[in-house]
Amino acid sequence: MSTLTIQNVKSDYQGQVILKGLNLTLEQGEIVALLGPSGCGKTTLLRAIAGLQAISEGSIAINGQSLSADGVFVPSENRGIGMIFQDYALFPHLTVSDNILFGVKDLTAKERSERLEDMLQLVKLEGLGKRYPHELSGGQQQRVSIARALAYQPELLLLDEPFSNIDSQVRSEMMLEIRQILKQRNVSAVFVTHSKDEAFVFADKLALFKEGGIVQHGLAEELYAEPIERYVAEFLGEGNYLTVTVKSPTQVSSVLGLIESTKTLNLALNSQGELLLRPQQIDLQPASQGHGEIVERRFLGTICHYWVKVGLQTLEVRSQLTALKLGQKVNLSISAHPLVIF
Numbered sequence: 001m002s003t004l005t006i007q008n009v010k011s012d013y014q015g016q017v018i019l020k021g022l023n024l025t026l027e028q029g030e031i032v033a034l035l036g037p038s039g040c041g042k043t044t045l046l047r048a049i050a051g052l053q054a055i056s057e058g059s060i061a062i063n064g065q066s067l068s069a070d071g072v073f074v075p076s077e078n079r080g081i082g083m084i085f086q087d088y089a090l091f092p093h094l095t096v097s098d099n100i101l102f103g104v105k106d107l108t109a110k111e112r113s114e115r116l117e118d119m120l121q122l123v124k125l126e127g128l129g130k131r132y133p134h135e136l137s138g139g140q141q142q143r144v145s146i147a148r149a150l151a152y153q154p155e156l157l158l159l160d161e162p163f164s165n166i167d168s169q170v171r172s173e174m175m176l177e178i179r180q181i182l183k184q185r186n187v188s189a190v191f192v193t194h195s196k197d198e199a200f201v202f203a204d205k206l207a208l209f210k211e212g213g214i215v216q217h218g219l220a221e222e223l224y225a226e227p228i229e230r231y232v233a234e235f236l237g238e239g240n241y242l243t244v245t246v247k248s249p250t251q252v253s254s255v256l257g258l259i260e261s262t263k264t265l266n267l268a269l270n271s272q273g274e275l276l277l278r279p280q281q282i283d284l285q286p287a288s289q290g291h292g293e294i295v296e297r298r299f300l301g302t303i304c305h306y307w308v309k310v311g312l313q314t315l316e317v318r319s320q321l322t323a324l325k326l327g328q329k330v331n332l333s334i335s336a337h338p339l340v341i342f
């Protein structure tokens, strides 16, 4: 059964439509990233799931139980949802232990103490229960907020930009650590971020937002390799757009010659389009009579970025050949793959 089902959710602030009819399903134990630029409605959806923001249409349900729908509104505290914020929102006057147990009700003293030990162990803060938040590092404070959210065993965890205050050097380690904790407990989570790199590391699936709607939802690999529109392609990474003409259902012509598609193209013969080529999908070989010329380069250690002029276009290429110089003539080739043409 799906943990979270969002159907046709609309929401507005003072007459301004913010969410324009969103659909999203989250399976038990799955982590989904709501990804998109600032102001596109990610936090508004998170708040609507939490019951902190009204919806004007549609429905939100957890395990089949309706939380927000026509005539239904379950208050935030009864939704079985844990939340983790950017600023951790710990109570400064409470110890780590009291922070963690804050939302835990209806347990005996023995059960409370077991729950606390379990949580401290889970987030690797054993022995620090008596400290106050200001006596902890940022990463430790974030782990307390995770323990607090998980201590009352929520059905669903919501995380709003939880890593943006963490030092970039420890951020990805921390993300992997928290991801592991959620996976260990099979907790479903919705994670808001504007960073594709964070989404790639932390989430199982991505839901890419654009102006109050979800443009594409799926595995990161699917969105990266088979974006349904240019906005998705560009949000997820660098790309070149090569003008091509469709020559057959599996072949296009271009300034680089014929390029084969391993997937049938649903485009009219002789129609033109822009072929998406990620920099690593272009193979580069030095050739004295080559059709391209290196006009810019950036050495990055194990690889080099080259900008290669071919005809009227300049393409960005990533190569393990790191010693090629400006002005070098090269040949570019593309191996057969499922072509994405806009």
Ligand SMILES: Nc1ncnc2c1ncn2[C@@H]1O[C@H](COP(=O)(O)OP(=O)(O)OP(=O)(O)O)[C@@H](O)[C@H]1O
Pocket: 013, 014, 018, 036, 037, 038, 039, 040, 041, 042, 043, 044, 045, 194
């Ligand atoms: N309390 C509010 N009153 C009026 N408008 C609001 C309010 N909160 C958000 N908005 C508007 O709703 C839109 C979506 O905001 P939201 O915070 O959901 O975006 P976001 O994608 O989470 O952005 P960010 O990444 O910057 O947090 C924005 O245009 C914002 O100005």
